[in-house]
Every structure is written in structure tokens, then in C-alpha cells.
Amino acid sequence: MGDMAALTRPATGGSGGVGGAAGPRQPSVLANPWVRALAVIAVFVAGYGLFRYLGSPAWAGPFPTGIGDRFMAWLDGVYAWIVENRNDSPLFLYGFNYVSVGLGSAVVLINRVLDLLTWAGVTVIGVLGAWRVAGWRVALLVLATFAVFALTGLWDESMTTLALIITSVLIALVFGVPLGILAGRSEAFHRGIRPVLDFMQIMPAFAYLLPFVLLFGIGNPAAAVVTAVYAIPPAVRITALGIREVPKGAVEATTSLGSTPWQVLTKVQLPMAKRTILLGVNQTIMLAVSMVVIASVIGAGGLGDAIYQALSKVNVGEAFQAGLAIVMLAIAMDRVTGAVGHGARTPHIPPRFRLPVLGTGLVAVIVVVTAARAVGAGGWPRELSVDISAPVNAFYEAVQAGIGTYTAALSEWTLDWVLTPLSALLTGSPWWLVVVVAAALGWTLAGWRAGLVSGASFVVIGLLGVWVNAMDTLSQVLVASAVTLALGVAVGVLMSRSDVFAMLLRPVLDAMQTLPPFVYLIPAVALFTIGRVPALVAAVIFALPPVIRLVNDGIRGVPAATKEAALSQGSTKWQLLSKVELPMARGSLLLAVNQGIILVLSMVVMGALVGAGSLGFDVVFGLAQNELGLGLASGLAIVCLGLFLDRVTQGRRAPRA
Template sequence: MADTFLKEQVRARSIGDWIALPVLIAVIFAAPFFPAVLTSVPNWAILPVSDWVGEGLNWLARDAGVGGVTFADVTRALAAAAEAPIDWLKIVLAEGWVTGAGFNKVQAAPPLSWLGVTLAVALVALRLSGRGLMLLTLVSGLYLALFGLWVLAMTTLASVLLCVVTALVLGLAIGIRAYRSPRTEAFVRAVMNVMQTVPIFSYLLPTLLLFGYGPSAALFATVVYALPPMVHATVLALRSVPQETLELARMTGCSRAQTLWKVELPVAVPRLAIGLNQVVMMTLNMVIIASMIGAGGLGYDVLRALRRLDFGAGFEAGMGIVALAVVLDRLTQAAAHNQSTQAVGLWRRRDTVLALALLIIFTLFSFVIPSLGLWPKDLTLTTAPFWNGAVSFINREFYDPLDAIRTAMLLKVMNPFRDLLLATPWTLIGLLVCFAGYALGGKRAALTVMALLLFIALTGYWEPAMVSVYLTTLAVAIALAIGLPFGIWVSSRPRFHQPVQLVLDTLQTLPTLVYLLPAVMLFRNGDFSALIAVVSYAVAPAVRYGMAGMKHVPSERVEAAAMSGCTPWQTFRFVRLPSAMPTLLLGVNQTVMMALSMLVIAALVGTRELGQEVYTSLTRGEVGPGIVAGLCVACIALIADTLLKSAAARAARHEGDIHA
């Protein structure tokens, strides 16, 4: 019965495809003769959504209230409440206790010693993971101290710790609620998917309006930005708990709350750690952008270096963020792994005493030996002149060939492709995308992409959206052309796996703004610099998924191909590649998402796409246009996500049918 139904469905889809395809071809040939209303979006069809959103948020921030208490009073009170833990963490980690003001300032107590913190964290790393992580922690701490980045790093760490804890608590609460209620889960998943694709800048606009300028406002923006991966990870982690484990908990008389806290969450810790790692990475990425609204720390140094085109200083501060990110990432992974494997005896009570002793003793000694508390400024190191000199040398000696590459790429590839997209009737692009959605995912996918395209068109952002599409498409094509073949090549060479993974981890933790610095230094502002930066940022997932796709090909299929006399190329073409295709398509999807997120940051170097619209709105304080332009970026991301996930699902079904 089920087979008959499936055959009827396939037959119906096939008939629909045969009917739709000739119609699509006829429309393509008729495109040059379209009337103006079908060529470009008419002004009368554009809805003032930006005005509606701006007026609504302004009303919410200024006039909305209940019982004499306005919404703005509540948000400002929350901002003031958030200031206290931020200030306390800064006192402990970065600034120390200071009394008096102006020339009468006196440091009553120093912050925690850089050497004590480094040794204490290294001890934790040693007990959790071993000597490798301990050495990495020591090198990271020494780098921050010797290069004069310790205070900035601790300021950043104070914000990161508070943001991560807040996002963790909120993400767990929302994820648990979504897990227990299918209706809530569908709504939460839709909201979180949109939140993950909205540009970073778009979060700053309502935050400024509602919470004002300062570290607390940056805290709220960062938590909202970093929340989705924790929610998704919580739902997936709780669903992964084996049913027999849950049945055993019920048989032993556990209540619902006891089952959650004593069974489900402990079993789900390894998967929850994945979400926690993503929260840490996204928080550290956001701290640079949040420095625009008062976050301070290393992020502000990177942003200031970008504005001054000081590549060396920006690189040093960016590597400071990488040092924090890598250490936090490895520590959380190690802790989760130990708990999931029920490892015991790794951490003892005396280790806690020793770690606290290291912190206290070296902090007290810093009263006598100040260099134990903070490394002396006159002994700090810097490589900024070297990096700036290297960039200057390259510009001086290789200006002509670099400019020739830039000019040729712009004139021969980028500008023609952009002009083609802008000249193509918007209705034809919409029809092509909808047909792709129907062919890959059926009516539901087609209707989804149609609704998203109409939102872009009817809000008046069609042309900037096409510029975003052109840059994203080129960047993704180049990143995939580099990343997938390299990942596939590395997958068959195990000795390269660990070094490549280390490089990929570093690339994915490097702040987005750092990618802009060398591109601008070498190729000046413009679309080509943005393209270079986006490709550099988006190539990592292409390599990672290329490796993962080949790794998960069943060995028995490869052995069967070898036994049947297939050559290595035939084995790759007809066995490995089809088996890896679902994973590779998910890698394409992730590459597109990374490219779009970086493209918005690239607005700082003078692009003219949706990211520039968002950034311009931020500088002007125009909330409505900034949010709507950000939602248009989200629409492009969701269209790509819908098409690529439908293609991956179709490839997986096809692969299953072949080997059924």
C-alpha cells in the first residue's frame, strides 16, 4: 500500500516536472519582451515596511508602557542591572579595586595576577586533557601578557563569561520547553533559524534604541546573537537520549523533573557541549562588532586598527581573541568528554586548593613585584611593524600584478555577472528559484522560497539583494573550488588530519574583521577586497565537509568496488562521491551561510549590497531600514538553506534507493 502511494507521488511529481519545464523554457525566451512591471519592481508595489518597523520600535522605546511604567524604563533598568556583574568581573580580572578619582586615584587592590590566572587555568587544562592543552594554555597566557594584551583580554573575557552563562541558561530553558512541546518547538525553530541568518549589525540597532550605549547594551546584543545554537543543541541533545534510558528512569519512579535533571541532561552533555562551543565562538566573534556600542576590550582594538588600516595591530589583537577562543573551546570540549565517558579521578579537591593558592599567592606577590600582576609596558613585545612592513613591501614590489589581478577580475568576471543579475527581470529570477524549489523539495519548498523572494521585492531591496547574491555566489564558488577538492584530498591522508583541523579551527575562531585587513591593504576598498575576505572566511567549512563527506563513505562499498575491478577514479566517481553527496551539500549550505555572514561585515570596505544598507542605517540611527535590510539578508540565507537542504535530502533518498 505504501509502495503504491509512493509510486503515485513520484508519477505526479514527474508529470508536474514535464509540464513546468516547457513553461519555464518558454518564459526564459520571452523575458526580453517582458513589460516594465515584470522587469523591475514597480514603485507602487513597494510597501513601506521599513517605516512601519521604525515607527513601531520608536513607539515601543518611547511611548509603550503599563501603569505609568514605560517599556524604556524596564529596558534601561535591565541595562543598569547588567552593569553590576560586568563591573565586578572587570574589577576581578582586569582593573582591580580603585578608589578616588582623577589625580587622586589609588589602586586599593590589584586584579588577579596574569601569572596566577595562567598557571591556574593551565592546571585545569592538565587535569582535564593532559600536557598538550596545558602547553597551549601557557603559550596563550604568555602571548597575551608579553604583547600587552592582558588587560584588554580580561575585559573581553569578563563580557564573554557573562554572555556565555546568560546564553547557556536561556538556551537550555527555551530548548527544554521546545523539546517538551511540538508546537512550541516548531515556532522556536523558525524564530531561531531567522535569528541565525540576520546580520550582526541588525542586532545593534534595536539594542541601541532600547538599552542605550555601553557594555550592558553590548551584552544583550551578544546574548541574542549567540542564543540560537544553544537552543538547537539542547533540542537535538535531549532527543538523542536513548528511549531505553528514559524507560528505565520511569520504571524506577523518577518524576518528570528528576528524569530531566538526573537522566536526560547528564546523558545529553556531550551534544550540549557542541552548542556551548558554538556560543563561545559566536560570542567572541560578536565582541568586535559590539565594541561599536561600547563593549571595549580586544574587539575595540581590532576595530580601531581596521579604521586606521593598521594590519599589524589588528592582527595581534585578533590573535588575542583567537587565543581566548581556542583555550575556552578546548576546555569545554575536554570537560564534556570526561563527563560523557564517566572519567573519574581527573580532578581532586587538592587541585582546587592548588588553583586557588596560585591565584591568591601571585596576586598578593604582585604588591611587591608589580610585573607578576601586569607585565611592564616597557618590556612588551610587538610584531606590528613587521606585518605592516610586509604589507608595505608587497604593495611596493607587487603593486602592478596585484592591481592587474584586481582589475581583470572586476572587468572580466565580477562586473559582468553583477550587471547580468541586475538586468535580469525580477519575475524571471523568482520563477527560476521557485522552479528549483519545486524540483528539489516539492510544493512546500517552492512556496517557501516564493514568499521569501516576495518579501525582498516588496520591501524595495531587490537591487541590493542581487548585489549580495552576486558577491555571495562568486565567493561560494571560489571557496568550494578550493575547499572541497582539498578536503577530499586530505581525507585519504590521515597524517594531515590533525594539522589541517588545527588550521581550520584557527580560521573559524579568527575574528571576521581580521580577514578584511590584509584584503584592504593589498587591494584597497571595494568589491574585490570583500570577495577575498569572504572566500578566506568561507573556505574552512568547505574543507571540513569535504573531509567529513569522504570519511563517512561505508568501507564495504569501497571494498566492493575494488573487488569488481573499478579504477580509483571510477571508485571515486561512482561510489565515494554519490555516498558523500548529502554531506557535501550540507557543506555547501554551511559555506553559503558563512559567506553571507562575512559579506555583511565586508560592508565596512565599501560594498553596495544589503550589508552596506544595514551598516549605513546603523551609522544614521535608522532602525527600520536597518532591520528590514537585515531580514532581506536572512531571506537570501533561508532560500539557500531551503534549496540546499532539499537537495541534500533528495540525494540521501536517491543514495538509499540505489543501495536498498
């Protein structure tokens, strides 16, 4: 039988000539998209070397700035017209100005209510509310949060931040939840709004600032609107998800009994989607916390402004104090709103006691507020605060004395041997070659549509007139992304191999993902002072948690039977990882790459606040010097970079079933 089988097999060694069957073709090496991508990069480097050898002729330089200069001048003219006609044009007089006054008044009103309640009343309300919805552990966390606000001397700034968060979250939910309900009930609307949400979520936070400053000016109104817009996508997405996940059988049964669409929504879909929608509220609040800190750049005030001012003076102690208050606020709000959605730690109170408990709490609040107002209390007295900035600065100086030489050497090496050469490659290459390479990478890794978007993104960057700074920003993103992905994959693999390590690391990753991105700049500056390197360090730390999680989840999702089969065939652990687990976790790995790079971009741009320069600096400079043309052009260029990086790293999507 074996001989017969051999005789009936097609020949594999011949050339397919007369009397022999052609053997199966071996796949070409160039069929691998990663090999083609490396070939494209090799051609790019060779082209850079060739044009340098030719003396970098004018036709092989950066993108001409003429069109960009005229575009910036036009934007400056638009801004000048808005400033001149803000109080005369009907568009502003009966539109944006009303919104601006209303939002500013809302923030002021909420802030005054918090001040009227006094520090004692706010604390009692916060602790009792946290206990009622999340249990005594979260109530103690909220109490500790208010204690940090008071003892750091940042009570007033914390209340300003809290007022902005409340205002922006209410705006986001008022618009986001109805849009999510509509997207959940209408497939056509869901398909239409999904690309808008995708675009909003890949835009770095800095890119949101300029358009709203143009419409609402500097101050709380612009901060509230930009924070609300930034926080809307999860409210829409998760609400739509909750509505769409309601079993169709329940909807059909209710409809068959004669219920109207409104009754189906209010009696079936919303109650059954309650927990999912509350998860969307949690995510909306956390994004608002992140953005309201960044909005300090446009005059939002509060804790973000305290950090911004401290970092501008390289005062690590003051930045640490404000950062600690923001961290506690973010963690407390995450735990409280997360518990509302989950409901696991809510204290069990028999129904007959719920009203008396509520009444007792209201009486306690009234008594505390009345007593505090009677003694003239308002915010926490600053003279009773504890200044920890001096010891923190002393510790910072000790750290610099101990390891400052080494961190400076590492920073210098990174600049001289990594960042500067890569920046020179991108800025010194012909602009048209960069466009072609970007399009080729997009086409190779993600298909022809991504190739068109990638090439068009770079053309737009050139037309905006910020080509050199955009290429410098891209070089920083590429370096930080490479480090992030290397560390993320390594730690994610280790996490998937050890349940104990995963158990220890998971709460750390949870805490890291809760923190606003602004906070990551503080330890980076403490180690590397200011410049491009601390921005890269902050970007790496900020982007690591989701990368680690996705790698771990992808590897753990590989079927156990598949791994056992590979081991039974004699595969080593390395072969199991490289030949089975990583290929089968490809979807999670591509998502990890995508999320890591997009997060790195958002943080690198924010690094302008600690001296990273490039596009982020142009945004900040445009805001500070009223050069809105430069700021808006740089913001649009950041969006184009985000679009390019998102499309290239999404990979080829599987065909729809």
C-alpha cells in the first residue's frame, strides 16, 4: 500500500515538463506583508542615502511651505474676524455666545453650590453617597480623596475641577445616551455614526483644543465643551452596544403584546441594558477626568492648571501634590461609578428601611452644612494644609544627585543615536518619497484603501505647512512605540505564563489605566528633567497597560487543545509561543499594536508641556500667542498622523461572513 501511495502521489521535484506533474508552488517570501514592509523601508533608507549623496537638491527636500503659510494666514484672518465680530455677528450673538455664557454660568453655579455646602458638607455627601452605592471600602477611599484635597491646600482647585467634570459629563450624557439609543435601534444610523466615533477616538486630546477655543474663547466654556465632546464616544458606543445586546426574543414578545416602540424602549431595552449603559457612564466620566486636566492649557483652571504651572517651573514637588490630588480623584470616581454599574458591593438595605436611611442621611448633611456655615467655614483653610512640596523637591534633588548622571547619559545617547538620526531620515528625505513610502506601507499592511488614506494624510500634512515638525513628531512616536511594543509583548507573554504574576500585575494595570495622562509627565520629568526623552518615557508608561492586557488576553485565548497538541508533537516552549500562540493571537496583537501606537501619539504630543517640541509645541505656542493659524494647522497635522498610524496598524480585516 505504501508503494501504491508513492506511485499515485504527484511528483514534486520536477520542472513540470512532459511526463511529469507540476509540484505545488512554494509561497514566495514577498507574499509575507511584513517582508514587503521591510523591503519598502529598505528602499526608503536607500533613497535617503542616494539623495544625500546627490547633495540634497531642492526638488528632493521637505514639502514646500508656501501653501501652508497662506493657509495659516487665512486661519489667522478667520480668528481675527471672529474676535472682531464676536459681539456683533448673529452667529455668535445668538449662538455661540449664548452657549458660552450658559456653560460658564453652569460651571460657576456648581462651584458656588460646592462652596455653599462647605468642605464639611461636600465630604459628608461624598462619603455617604459612596457608601450607599459602593460600600464602606469605597466610602473610605472617597474620604481619603477629600483629605488629600484639603491637606495639600488644593481644595478650591479640586472643587473647580469637580465642577467642570460634572458640567461636561452632564453635557456628554445628555447628547451621548440618546445618540447611543438611536444607534442601538437603527442599523443605518449605527453604520453612519460609527466612522465618526472611530475618528473621534483616534484624535489625540490636544487636537481638540484649538477648534473650541476658536468658537468659545479661552476659559471654562471652551474647557467644558471640549471635555464633553472628547468624552461622548464611549457614551454613544456602549449605550448602543447595550441596546443591541438585549435579546431579540424579549423585544419581539413585548411587541407582540401590543407595546409601542416607546414602551419597548422604556420597559424592556433600557432596563435590560442598564448595567452596560452605566459602564458607558463610567468610561465617559474617566475620559472627562483626563480631558479636563489637559484643558488647563486653555484656561480651565483647577488641578490641571496647578500641574501645568508646576511643570513649567520644573517644580516637581508642587506638581506631585497636584498630581496626587488628580490621581485620588480619578480612582475615587472610577470606583464609585464602576460600583454603580456592577452593583456587587452595594449595601443590602431592606426596602422598608431605605427611606429612613435616606432621610437620616439628608438630616446629617443639613446639620453638618448648617453648623459649618454658622462658624464661617467654606473651603478648607489653607493654613491647615500640609506642604509636601519641599520634602518632595529634596527627594527629587537627592535622586538627581544619585542617578542624574546616568539618566542624563541615557537621555543623551537616545537623542544622539536614536531620535536625531531617525528625525534626520524623515525630515531630510524628499517629501514625495515619504508620501510614496507611507502609501506603500498602508497598502502592504492593511490594503489599498489604507494605502490611499496614508498617502493622502501625508500630502495634507505637507499642505498644512508643518512638514518638518510633523516628521519630527513621527520620529518620536516611532521610537516610543517600538519600546512600548517590545516591553508590552514581553510582559504580556510573562503574564500569560504565570497566574500568580497576572494576579499581582492586574491591579497595577487597573490603577495605571485609571490615571489621567497628564500625570505621567511628573515622574518622567523627575527622572529626566525636561526635553524630548521624558516625553517618550511618559508615552511608553502610559501606553503599556493596554498593550500588556491585549497580549495576555490573546495568548490565553488560544484553545488549550491546540497547545496540548503542539506539545505532544515535541514542540519546545519557544516553538509553542512563536509557531502556535502568537500566530493564533494575531487579532489581539494587531489591536495591541494599534492601541499602543495611538496612545503613544497622544502622549508624545502632550509632551510639548515638558519640552518635547514639534507639533505639540506649535499647538501650545499658538494658544499662548494667539497664533491660531499655526495652532490649528498643527492640530490638523496631529489628526493626519493619527489617521495614518491607525490605518496602517489595523491590519487586513477578515472578510465579512
